């Protein structure tokens with residue numbers, strides 16, 4: 001199965017300006033922290049079991065060797081040592097092995113979902129290769145063989161996009177392998193059921209069971225969203241679908257959206273949200289099909305034409321109440337989903353309200369952009385407008401690839417991430433980030 005189309009145009013860049021408190025990837029690596037000796041009373045009785053402090057110290061030292069900080073381990077010291085053992089034994093990863101360490105924070109953050117045996121067996125077989133690919137495809141992930149292919153022209157044509165594409169493909173690997181194989185979801189007698197429940201049905205019940213389409217939008221949008229959250233701090237493809245998932249972050253909280261993506265019952269968890277919002281099985285099928293068709297135009301689904309902004313607004317109303325029009329963050333998310341300028345061509349049942357909040361002309365948008373960018377004191381240019389809103393560390397950022405100038409008027413290409421209070425359009429912090437190159441990591 002093909003899994004990725006990388007559309008952009010990244011760039012070549014040289015430095016980072018960071019005025020925020022969230023860490024840059026290229027921070028100087030500090031010395032390993034002093035770890036206080038264990039006071040475990042068990043240690044004298046069970047001499048063969050390493051003390052907790054030893055495990056922690058070893059894991060932290062190893063993490064630092066591989067470009068991670070202690071906080072990236074999220075307390076999962078033992079898991080990190082096991083992860084590193086498997087990774088070091090993998091001979092299929094070649095010069096990309098060092099970069100694969102970057103996925104550990106994602107694994108640690110979702111450790112409660114982890115099926116260790118399944119995941120580590122996948123990690124042992126994971127391979128990365130460059131391959132010939134049609135133009136426009138950045139990379140592909142094949143779960144059957146646990147193999148990632150990267151377009152062999154990418155390093156030359158879009159060098160700054162290379163690692164971001166690789167991270168996106170690695171998110172597919174984590175998604176498919178963290179908690180076991182993906183489970184489908186079905187509809188029966190007006191309610192949704194899991195694949196496990198469906199397996200126990202009688203033949204007669206089977207006849208009444210509806211298949212819910214593959215939630216490709218979660219697979220692709222999620223891989224891109226978590227690339228942004230854990231690595232690039234921006235979105236490089238599948239823009240409206242990623243924004244739909246940011247909308248779920250906003251409505252349900254980041255933890256729940258993240259769990260939905262990385263668990264093996266993503267489809268069931270998403271359909272549960274729709275069911276709670278009052279959608280019938282037929283509407284659930286149509287919503288999932290519409291979202292997935294929007295993700296990959298080669299998907300063919302019958303009668304699937306539900307505006308995705310409507311699905312998100314329905315979910316908002318069911319969870320947070322009717323007053324979505326006065327929620328500034330939610331309104332900005334909608335602006336990233338609907339077309340710009342907004343002309344109301346999608347057939348949305350909320351068209352009248354969306355007209356009031358959307359960017360109805362480019363002048364309208366650029367007025368907003370000028371207002372927020374001038375607060376940085378920099379001459380910024382976004383390559384994608386409007387910049388996507390993504391939550392990073394629980395805070396909403398407007399983020400896109402773009403360019404800016406140094407004091408010497410040198411043009412820099414990279415990622416622009418602005419933390420904005422959208423109620424008053426006040427800048428709270430911003431970050432200009434240069435992309436990493438494989439050479440920076442692999443040596």
Ligand SMILES: [Zn+2]
Nearest residue numbers: 003004220223
């Ligand atoms: Zn993908």
